[in-house]
Amino acid sequence: MPNPYKHEPLTKFQEDAKATAEITAAIKKVESELGQTYPIIINGQTVESSNVIESINPANKSEIIGRVYYATVEIAEQAIQAALASFETWKNTSVELRAGVLFRAAAIIRRRKHEFNAWLVKEVGKPWAEADGETAECIDFLEYYGRQMFELAKGGEVKHNPGEHNEFTYFPLGVGIVIPPFNFSLAIMAGTTVGAVVTGNTVVLKPAETAPVIAAKFMEVLKEAGLPDGVVNYLPGSGAEIGDYLVDHIKTRFISFTGSRAVGCRIYGRAAQVHDGQIWLKRVIAEMGGKDTIIVDSEADVDLAAQSIVKSAFGYAGQKCSACSRAVIHQDVYDVVLEKVVALASELKMGDPTNGDTFVGPVISDKSFNKIKEYIEIGKGEGRLVLGGGSDDSTGYFVEPTIIADVHEDARLMKEEVFGPVLAISKATDFDHLIKVANNTDYGLTGAVISQNAAHIEQAKREFHVGNLYINRGCTAAIVGYQPFGGFNMSGTDSKAGSPDYLQLHLQAKSISETF
Template identity: 35%
Template sequence: MPQAHSYYCDGEWVDSDSGETFAVRNPANPDDVVAEFPKVTVEETERAIEAAVDAQEAWASTPGPERGAVLRRAAALLDERSEAVTETLTREEGKALPEARGEVGRAVDILYYYAEKARDLGGDVKASSSAETTLRTSVEPLGTVGLITPWNYPIAIPTWKLAPALAAGNTVVLKPASMAPTVARELTDCLAEAGLPDGVLNVLTGSGSVVGSTITEHEDVDAVSFTGSSSVGSQVGETAAATGKRVQLEMGGKNPTAVMPSADPAEAARIVADGAFGVTGQACTATSRAIVHTDVYDEFVDALVEEAESKELGPGLDGYGMGPQVSADERESTLDYVEVGESEGATLETGGGVPAEPRHETGHYVEPTVFSDVDSEMRIAQEEIFGPVVGVIPVGSFEEAVDVANDTEFGLAASVVTDSLGEAERFGDRVDAGVIKVNEKTTGLELHVPFGGMKASSSETYREQGDAGLDFYTTTKTRYINY
């Protein structure tokens, strides 16, 4: 029997009045029900928001080092349980064990990082133009914040929103994604056992149209941070802004890697394959376009096909390096884009179908897919696919590569593979993306530097992670004291 979970409100796990539940299924074996969670109602969401509001003043007045100590204890608890949480993450989301293990470790590191940052939130002293005036700033929390998080990084993304919010003294209402909420429950247990006061964190499961909309519209929620699709993010942003909330949106991407003539084609293909097929292509920073100079184009395509065909697909818990997509709908969407690419005239070099080994019969698997002869105007070069599909676009110059890289509505991550320092620097200057990499895959982020996109990839309001991650959750007062 799958474990039946409750939702978390005011320090307690509570059964929903609705009596309705939803099942979380293993993408590698959909008959395996990992857990069941309640569909929380509007009224229950409102009670959770009220609990957060009631707890906020006391939490905000708790000294920063004490708030940090709670995060530090939670990090230690999560670290102790990391292998069990890793297996749960793989079972409910589908990614390979090393990928899941890295994600859990990332969550641990984020908690430790913001535990120390909580000591530094006092403000600054500035020199006044008056000899009789002290001039200083103080940093204060916004109040109660709503966090809406996706399924593809179901513990890392909630943690990188939660940790700075809590470190700064805010209370939180969190809605994790319904396809992978179990690890958010594990994170919540660690924070509760670490001494987080009742009401400071509330975790609600259910539909976006009920829970997410209530959080976004509620007058007592001071800010909303959302990560997910561009279509949903735009709706969240409009609704939250209409009620005067501070808004942070991180959304889709159509991330390019440009490969220049000085690059080693085999090494460039490895970089692109890691970015395109890691986490089954289900990352907003995944490489989906390889923009390749004609001088190395044919060699690159051959090497990328070899990389794609070397991937071993199967259940993450059985040790395979690439898992299934998270759901049947996600797989069908990817397969639909394969048909679109073929209909548009791109050449399907490899993949594009469902693997046929016995271990693939029950899961939502898609073969790593490479298209060549892709034109920048094609849908597969413009629209986010969110699966293991990469299109290779030929270009004749560095300048054309930059133009093609910028030729989408998105601007999240971009990379260039080159031995030319000048090309590397010019690429960073001219490409419209929030994350620029040189001789690296587009995926993978350091936790202590800002992360966010441009154009339709982001609200372009506040960055996440690092010191910038605290800016969204705080406001500043300037104090003039004439003595």
């Protein structure tokens, strides 16, 4: 039976001496390559612009990870045209060829696993074990979607009348715009890109502005794996400058986006507009964050509850869409669970993620740092600060694991996404109240229930309105093919990544009937 927590971070990665030595060597290798300049890539050719942006290490602001050329609208147009031209041949390639690229890319990344771990540590501040889990997830996406495409290529089963043969098959859509997030700048970036590619579409990839180098390294992998030029075009750039242009373009067939609610809603609205010359309705595949809750019943294992809350709240400094930013605890066990949560969280080591025993690294940027600080101040006025609250951006963007207790269920800290290491804790009177508070948000991504009461667990399955519900475990660490990932309401389009249905979002179905 597979371990359902195989990608869940460990507190002390250095317990594995061999892995420690390998990743230490990988970090040194990556450090020797820092500061290089990465061009735009269109149809396999490098393109430069007049605007070069630096990607910095969020744990050490003086360290430049790399420099990237930023695209203009004119260059974005070139990328669209290249993807459009490549689509005419790529859409007709065999499933074996397309899936083969994914399988070879997975093998390359598996061989270079610690190197990619090191890039994640450096560019986005992931602690070792979190980085290792993400690289594993990237490999899973590549292999899973490759296998799934063989199933989809069979088409759907339909019935036949005498003298008539019917087929139900799938065709690719066209050019897709892929806009991934910083927090899973390898796994989600790769998964959304190859999900489009293996189904026969071509892509303009606009990487996260704070993680362009990792995407550039993935482009190297795709080239080595044999992906033809122009199928994926690497287009770093400012969302303000080229984002709307890519979304609005009449040749854009779909947009695959992971990021903030505000940007996702903007994309969704703009994609709905039909422009002159546009002959289709664009699809949007969107995952837009969450306000995720772990509820603790009166009949709960209180140690499991505390461990699940702390790991889910503070892993990767709370910068996961699935992170537990709210714990709602039954009044009968509130004090004991709160005490255990504070005790466990106070033991977490915060610091530079290149150190193997770091659990809480930096947040991604000054913008994020300042936003989190503002929410901590809001939280102090809405509840009782019981841990943390401090921050330091003198070297990197560090925010202490922060817990604010006794927060009212309607407080801002209980309803607005913070995206940082800040946990709000609220009290409930009974199980119905626990469910009510858990659903008291615009989001619906992940949630967890800690309870030994079978009736309450069944009630949660029916009434806890989230796309990913976990019973007696934390609310993070979905595994490709095991827990398909995507949420309800303002968490997005519930486009379940890592599911048997995901690739169909990049295809259109065709029914063919031949009479003899």
